[in-house]
Amino acid sequence: MAHKIANLLNIAEWKLTPYQVLVLSFAGLILVGTLLLMTPLASVTGEGLSFVDALFTATSAVCVTGLTVVNIGTYFSLFGQLVLISLVQVGGLGIMAMTTLMAILIGKRINLKERLLMQEALNQLTVAGVVRLTQYIIKVTLLIEFIGGTFLAIRLYSDLGLKGIYFGYWHAVSSFCNAGFDLFGSITGNFSSAIGYAEDIVVNLIITFLIILGGIGFTVIADVWTNRRFSKFSLHTKVVLFTTLVLIVLGALVIFLLEYDNHGTMANLSWNGKVMASYFQSVTARSAGWNTVDMSNLTDATLFFMIILMFIGASPASTGGGIKTSTACVLVAATWALIRGRSDVELFGRRIPYGIVYKALAVMLISALAVIFVTMMLTITENQEFIRLLFEVISAFSTTGLTTGITTTLTTSGKLWLVFTMFAGRVGPVTLALALALKARKGNLQYPEGKVIIG
Amino acid sequence: MAHKIANLLNIAEWKLTPYQVLVLSFAGLILVGTLLLMTPLASVTGEGLSFVDALFTATSAVCVTGLTVVNIGTYFSLFGQLVLISLVQVGGLGIMAMTTLMAILIGKRINLKERLLMQEALNQLTVAGVVRLTQYIIKVTLLIEFIGGTFLAIRLYSDLGLKGIYFGYWHAVSSFCNAGFDLFGSITGNFSSAIGYAEDIVVNLIITFLIILGGIGFTVIADVWTNRRFSKFSLHTKVVLFTTLVLIVLGALVIFLLEYDNHGTMANLSWNGKVMASYFQSVTARSAGWNTVDMSNLTDATLFFMIILMFIGASPASTGGGIKTSTACVLVAATWALIRGRSDVELFGRRIPYGIVYKALAVMLISALAVIFVTMMLTITENQEFIRLLFEVISAFSTTGLTTGITTTLTTSGKLWLVFTMFAGRVGPVTLALALALKARKGNLQYPEGKVIIG
Ligand SMILES: [K+]
Ligand SMILES: [K+]
Numbered sequence: 001m002a003h004k005i006a007n008l009l010n011i012a013e014w015k016l017t018p019y020q021v022l023v024l025s026f027a028g029l030i031l032v033g034t035l036l037l038m039t040p041l042a043s044v045t046g047e048g049l050s051f052v053d054a055l056f057t058a059t060s061a062v063c064v065t066g067l068t069v070v071n072i073g074t075y076f077s078l079f080g081q082l083v084l085i086s087l088v089q090v091g092g093l094g095i096m097a098m099t100t101l102m103a104i105l106i107g108k109r110i111n112l113k114e115r116l117l118m119q120e121a122l123n124q125l126t127v128a129g130v131v132r133l134t135q136y137i138i139k140v141t142l143l144i145e146f147i148g149g150t151f152l153a154i155r156l157y158s159d160l161g162l163k164g165i166y167f168g169y170w171h172a173v174s175s176f177c178n179a180g181f182d183l184f185g186s187i188t189g190n191f192s193s194a195i196g197y198a199e200d201i202v203v204n205l206i207i208t209f210l211i212i213l214g215g216i217g218f219t220v221i222a223d224v225w226t227n228r229r230f231s232k233f234s235l236h237t238k239v240v241l242f243t244t245l246v247l248i249v250l251g252a253l254v255i256f257l258l259e260y261d262n263h264g265t266m267a268n269l270s271w272n273g274k275v276m277a278s279y280f281q282s283v284t285a286r287s288a289g290w291n292t293v294d295m296s297n298l299t300d301a302t303l304f305f306m307i308i309l310m311f312i313g314a315s316p317a318s319t320g321g322g323i324k325t326s327t328a329c330v331l332v333a334a335t336w337a338l339i340r341g342r343s344d345v346e347l348f349g350r351r352i353p354y355g356i357v358y359k360a361l362a363v364m365l366i367s368a369l370a371v372i373f374v375t376m377m378l379t380i381t382e383n384q385e386f387i388r389l390l391f392e393v394i395s396a397f398s399t400t401g402l403t404t405g406i407t408t409t410l411t412t413s414g415k416l417w418l419v420f421t422m423f424a425g426r427v428g429p430v431t432l433a434l435a436l437a438l439k440a441r442k443g444n445l446q447y448p449e450g451k452v453i454i455g
Numbered sequence: 456m457a458h459k460i461a462n463l464l465n466i467a468e469w470k471l472t473p474y475q476v477l478v479l480s481f482a483g484l485i486l487v488g489t490l491l492l493m494t495p496l497a498s499v500t501g502e503g504l505s506f507v508d509a510l511f512t513a514t515s516a517v518c519v520t521g522l523t524v525v526n527i528g529t530y531f532s533l534f535g536q537l538v539l540i541s542l543v544q545v546g547g548l549g550i551m552a553m554t555t556l557m558a559i560l561i562g563k564r565i566n567l568k569e570r571l572l573m574q575e576a577l578n579q580l581t582v583a584g585v586v587r588l589t590q591y592i593i594k595v596t597l598l599i600e601f602i603g604g605t606f607l608a609i610r611l612y613s614d615l616g617l618k619g620i621y622f623g624y625w626h627a628v629s630s631f632c633n634a635g636f637d638l639f640g641s642i643t644g645n646f647s648s649a650i651g652y653a654e655d656i657v658v659n660l661i662i663t664f665l666i667i668l669g670g671i672g673f674t675v676i677a678d679v680w681t682n683r684r685f686s687k688f689s690l691h692t693k694v695v696l697f698t699t700l701v702l703i704v705l706g707a708l709v710i711f712l713l714e715y716d717n718h719g720t721m722a723n724l725s726w727n728g729k730v731m732a733s734y735f736q737s738v739t740a741r742s743a744g745w746n747t748v749d750m751s752n753l754t755d756a757t758l759f760f761m762i763i764l765m766f767i768g769a770s771p772a773s774t775g776g777g778i779k780t781s782t783a784c785v786l787v788a789a790t791w792a793l794i795r796g797r798s799d800v801e802l803f804g805r806r807i808p809y810g811i812v813y814k815a816l817a818v819m820l821i822s823a824l825a826v827i828f829v830t831m832m833l834t835i836t837e838n839q840e841f842i843r844l845l846f847e848v849i850s851a852f853s854t855t856g857l858t859t860g861i862t863t864t865l866t867t868s869g870k871l872w873l874v875f876t877m878f879a880g881r882v883g884p885v886t887l888a889l890a891l892a893l894k895a896r897k898g899n900l901q902y903p904e905g906k907v908i909i910g
Binding site: 258299300301303304305308332334337338339354357358362365366376379380385386389453 | 713792
């Protein structure tokens with residue numbers, strides 16, 4: 001009981017910071033996954049994947065992105081599929097547990113004015129406390145996946161027999177982890193995702209329910225489960241629930257308006273099907289990466305709109321990626337406050353400290369710069385339309401995994417850039433947010449104020 | 456002497472706020488310009504422009520954008536050309552005088568904590584003071600344009616004879632006002648801009664010198680002229696000079712690397728010509744809009760990079776547009792401060808107040824939202840590559856006027872969207888910045904702090 005979490009992770013001995021641990025454990029997991037996916041055992045044909053393709057697939061799985069260079073459902077053997085979903089489960093759980101732990105620690109006392117070294121904060125938690133939290137997260141995750149998977153298995157059993165049961169649980173894990181991998185390629189054609197189920201309300205609701213739960217963040221789930229009433233929720237929970245709802249509804253509305261008469265996507269669906277597909281794409285664009293319409297036929301306007309949804313992504317301490325709903329909400333609130341001439345940024349009757357607004361600004365700006373840089377690199381190496389490259393890069397960075405279909409056509413350097421982007425997009429904003437809370441220095445001299453003209 | 460500026464602008468009688476005055480005077484000027492350009496007198500053929508095309512051209516001129524649906528040099532008569540350059544001169548001077556006045560007023564005492572109504576601030580300046588300032592700005596502008604124009608006239612006289620003298624002064628005005636209109640279409644082919652002078656070091660230096668002076672802002676020119684030494688400059692001047700230099704050098708380097716072997720643009724130029732063209736495009740991308748290479752042949756990577764340069768734009772209180780160099784610098788400094796774990800944003804030994812960082816955030820975010828919205832609209836109405844539409848919209852919004860060549864092919868609704876964008880991009884960030892300083896309300900109750908998880 002007297003042991004410290006620092007010892008548990010061997011941080012003290014290795015002299016590693018918590019985020020170095022995060023980065024190294026993800027990198028190690030990707031390496032193991034790459035080797036497993038390269039074995040002949042992993043594929044139906046018995047030919048192993050090339051190193052680059054295996055690396056790409058393993059990174060995509062561990063980072064729960066969902067971009068693929070081969071068609072999962074037909075290329076991989078049962079063993080390969082199980083390796084893949086295991087990587088997804090460990091990657092998804094890992095990021096959720098780590099970020100939840102960090103969120104609790106940061107929330108506890110670190111703010112910009114009085115910063116503590118993470119080390120000290122970690123020392124306050126006992127091994128038992130951390131183990132209990134992690135166990136709790138694992139239990140909740142498995143429970144949700146089991147319930148969702150069972151419903152999905154019952155639904156798919158009627159279509160696919162015993163295979164439907166396997167599909168049910170497999171896709172429940174993929175959905176809750178916001179991974180977006182699917183096996184439907186073996187049923188409805190290569191890279192078809194859930195297009196065959198565009199009008200199936202049961203499948204739509206189960207999958208989006210799992211996606212939303214997985215993407216909303218563990219702290220929010222725990223808060224809602226414990227307190228039940230909106231007025232009792234923490235500010236963070238209120239912000240995340242509100243922003244998620246607004247983005248889902250607004251996203252569905254815009255996608256509907258842009259696509260309802262597009263013959264490549266929704267024109268042939270029923271009225272209900274159009275509404276459902278719009279809702280489905282709105283939910284999955286923010287990090288899950290499933291699709292029930294043909295992404296390669298979307299209009300440029302929709303692609304551009306989904307690029308923004310993907311960039312925003314899911315919520316903190318979840319399996320989803322992007323700059324996060326709370327980040328976007330704080331930025332909009334700060335802008336709105338200024339327009340209204342207020343010096344304080346307010347949300348739900350609470351004032352947001354300057355440090356948090358700055359942090360949101362930094363996460364957004366650094367993410368934008370990363371995405372811009374990689375997109376420029378891809379415009380040099382790849383011979384594809386700009387918007388499809390931008391879409392692919394932001395999809396990789398936000399670990400969404402949606403694609404207009406160009407993933408398989410990428411050059412080796414293009415694939416490696418995306419491997420880097422998926423990894424950076426997964427651990428980047430998290431470690432960035434952590435690093436920003438870690439540094440303890442407070443300038444001992446304060447400069448006099450100076451003014452600059454803006455705009 | 457006892458009269459107040461408020462009376463001068465009739466604000467008191469009309470009950471108009473200063474930014475309503477700005478918007479209305481620009482709109483009025485555009486209307487006059489539209490009517491003049493519609494007259495048969497304005498064109499060589501004697502056929503007047505259609506209303507939409509005249510509106511587009513007049514807006515482009517008054518907002519010193521430089522996008523055109525007809526070729527200026529061959530379509531317009533001498534009268535038409537003089538109307539156009541007059542609109543540019545009045546538009547450029549108008550925005551510079553207005554923004555300088557605002558900058559002085561805002562700099563004087565308005566900060567986020569203690570806000571005054573603009574009205575009060577205006578009342579502190581006497582009519583005489585404002586008239587003197589405006590006269591000073593006009594004198595400096597005309598002097599710079601005269602000197603630059605004379606040099607240019609001497610250079611062009613050797614090529615074009617008497618016409619070269621007219622061209623010299625005409626293009627000096629167009630350059631200093633960061634308008635980017637040119638008459639070279641009549642010499643080197645339609646929409647050729649300065650491509651014929653890509654290797655001409657004299658023309659390159661004169662034009663970029665005028666562009667930089669016009670885009671750096673009147674307060675900076677006055678500061679440099681008065682104080683001469685960097686250490687004596689105001690913080691704002693230091694920030695603007697530093698950011699401008701970094702952007703010009705970095706921009707030239709990136710453009711060179713991306714284009715030196717592109718056979719559609721620079722491959723056929725000499726080594727010096729490549730360096731000069733890279734420098735020229737780097738300077739003009741931030742709001743001037745001239746080009747010495749064929750924009751339609753640039754690689755997607757360069758287009759994307761120039762989109763970012765255009766979005767940043769020139770400096771405050773200048774003839775240029777965009778979110779402004781100082782805005783970009785403050786945002787980067789805020790991010791950098793956070794990464795280094797500092798709670799204060801510092802630049803050149805001065806602390807940037809929270810209010811200014813927020814303002815920079817708001818200007819950037821609102822500009823991005825405006826550009827995203829219009830681009831989405833254009834992807835619906837126009838049948839063009841996405842990156843060319845994005846380029847065109849950001850070019851219009853930042854009043855740069857560079858184009859990949861699609862301006863003439865736009866639909867009427869596309870043209871009208873761009874008219875709106877040019878206008879919004881010209882008066883938007885300025886009035887926004889002013890509006891943000893105008894509102895005086897300070898919440899009389901302060902909410903307790905609340906935390907949100909970011910990233
Ligand atoms: K995903
Ligand atoms: K311009």
